[in-house]
Amino acid sequence: MTYFNVGEIVNTHGIRGEVKVLATTDFAAERFAPGEILYVKQGSQKPVKLTVKSHRQHKQFDLLTFEEITNINEAEQYKGSQLQVTEQQQTPLEDGDYYYRQIIGLEVYSLEDELLGKISEVMETGANDVWVVRRPNGKEVLLPAIKDVIQKVDLDKQRVIVDWLEGLDEQ
Template sequence: MTDVNKNLIKNIPSNPLIIAITGSAYGVHGWIRVFPFTENPISIFDYQPWFIKQTHQWRILILEKWQYHHKNIIMKVEGINDRNTATEQLNYCQLMIEANKLPKLKEGEYYWKDLIGCQVINLSNNILGKVNSIMETGSNDVLVIKINEKKKQKPTERLIPFLYQKVIKEINLPNRTIYVDWGIEF
């Protein structure tokens, strides 16, 4: 049995960002399924090295090869050569990179990670809640807003389409606020 213990690192990532999650093992030679969070699934291979954290230890993963299998991606990592090791050491792990490895965006473009936690305020200055997550729907992304629990409003979530200029009026990342044209009753 082999393992990735030789890839333990002492200098932990300063700003780790999850870009994918691994799935179950594939085959008997240590391949593992991977489910990217990037807009273009194969772009995760542009952002290396990868890190995982297991039992309070950080490891660096070194990619040997990857391929499509049906509509999914499978990959082979250095030091993982059998199904059991892949299952024990890589099953359902978060693949992380240093956030500064991401390319700079053009004006008006945002990474989801930067929007999560922003306070959402409508044009009447009503606080609608904070961005809890973002859903990809195909036609446009949707902000999932967690409603301020202190007000005991029902329901506890609000969905706001990410339609820039039509619904999303302004994003102020330094102040962590998003201004929207959206009624409080929705």
């Protein structure tokens, strides 16, 4: 079974087993809703199934309790662990939307079919995402993920066709 990270347990909170989670999902309210199933992964061990009992926000963190964890001693063992969901639990995306894991690693080609590099990272900005393209020469170029630039994403061929803007490579 394939698992995907949705958050990291960074600490405990209180003595009743509540944990402080740094979310790595855009769907935190849905993922961490009471009754939802999450899996906690520690090292190479098999993921442990947990049922969300409660969820609340505190500053930039999500505070969760689980049916299976009733005190701080039980929660302590999971500090630093990843919270995960299965592939079947993932939220379906609209056409033209992609998970970061689908974009990272794609080769970037120009309209003229020239290999420009490979996407190494996706950065979130206020207006739009920015894809970091590592050029064959090792330099990185920031590519805005907007319709004028991104012409086609072909997951089957593991490539992206872009309208490479004049001056993007100049530094």
